[in-house]
Amino acid sequence: MTKQVDVDALAAYLRELGPIHALVNNAGGALGVASVEDSDADDWIRMFDVNVVGTKRVTSALLPLLREAIVEGDTATILMVTSIAATVPYEGGSGYNAAKFAQHALTAVLRLELAGEPIRVIEVAPGMVKTEEFALVRFGGDAAKADTVYDNVPDPLVADDIAETIVHALELPPFVNIDLVTVKPVAQAAPHKMIRGELKPR
Template structure:
């Protein structure tokens, strides 16, 4: 008598080279998933894949060719897709808006999530309770000065999540939107502020305990491991010190 061959559930995490994406890949691997780590920085995701016994696919989510290659690597069956790639660029007010930054944010956050989701939906229909997780932000639920470009992109991701939930429910696909507040990661604010480390440090200055990437990864792992009949539409996660995007308690 031979032992039955068991297949690990399969997850794809975009933007897996750092921050929330990397933490999510590690967390899902701990939960027993085989994780395909997708991001532009090949060396980083290859190292991550080795560490978690996963696979690495170099992928710019705004590139149709890259996304097609990702879909080919996934094959005909997928349990969980985590659309995490994206980010923010700049804090200019609308009067001073840099159009190229808006366009880049829309491409990485919105077009990227659209292309990856569209390409992988057929594979998600092949499992019971296949799930799409869209990592958006509380910026997708409100607005603040200097954040119009990022808020617009994240509002669009919210629309994708809400619309897909309506369109895919008959195919048995679950859709969850994760909306983090202030998360202290190595790169998010640094990239947003053009590499100005001092300015990036000020974003978190005086906040005793901002979220870290592992906190958001825990939330993603939680929704992804619910029974197949359970769908969590939206999970908003903020540090205790943050009541709203504009209401943040700072010490000192």
């Protein structure tokens, strides 16, 4: 999604398949945990290219197809998967925070620009989600470091939990728009506050 030629090919392919009613921009990829001062600018460029520019490319390419699919009384939906990193900064987040804050702003601006059209713009912002790739990518392939992120965390979210949230948002009546839903495991109070071990009443 970082190459315009590939995005154009996707749009052409989807046009041949028939109408599309929803676009889910599921960008991701945190690179490193270095500070603003010490982080690699190339990592920032990559994170912005994937999370922000990639989202813009795909949205621009598919908006005409979404408009074509709208029939009277119906809506189209653009759903952005961002992160709690898009609204709450944390140490070790630097470039990822910056990219996700930008994607969050892109989403809000798009909602304003599309006002008056029957197009919903929804944002789903996950917290900790245990997947095979996210922490591994962030730590440059160091599996031991990646595993420590989820160590002893009771019931971290998994990809299916986010998928269910997305499906629920898309299946709501066409006049219902969820601007922003934040989804975290109960053990996570904030990006920087994670409870490890058993959760129990005081």
